[in-house]
Amino acid sequence: MNRKRTRLAERRSLLIAQAAAQRTALATNMAPWRARLALADRGIAAVRYVRSHPALMVGAALLVAALRPRRAGTWLQRGLLAWQIGRRLRSR
Missing domain, CATH: 1.20.5 (Single alpha-helices involved in coiled-coils or other helix-helix interfaces)
Structure with missing residues (x-):
């Protein structure tokens, strides 16, 4: 032992x-x-x-839309695309 x-x-x-x-x-x-x-x-x-803090995202989007309406659409489209890609990658 x-x-x-x-x-x-x-x-x-x-x-x-x-x-x-x-x-x-x-x-x-x-x-x-x-x-x-x-x-x-x-x-x-x-x-x-x-x-x-999702209200910050809404506030930022509204601020961008108020300051530059022409470019806001382009940036929102890019943001939506990035968000969708992120969701798809996260779900895998």
């Missing part, structure tokens, strides 16, 4: 050392991606904020 516990303790310490080495390697490999991932996180947070 004591021999089994000794082997388990050795195996555990080996696994802990391997996990530490893997964490270090992962941190090194992910360093170049940190800025890009942070930007993606901010984008996701912005989308979630806008989703939780």
Whole structure:
């Protein structure tokens, strides 16, 4: 029984050392991606904020329509297209 516990303790310490080495390697490999991932996180947070406040989207659309009526139609069409593409991609 004591021999089994000794082997388990050795195996555990080996696994802990391997996990530490893997964490270090992962941190090194992910360093170049940190800025890009942070930007993606901010984008996701912005989308979630806008989703939780739909009145902001309506207000922005009305403001754009009031300031530039000619271009508003073009931008609204592009926005609708982007929204539809986003819904289709999300549903897959």
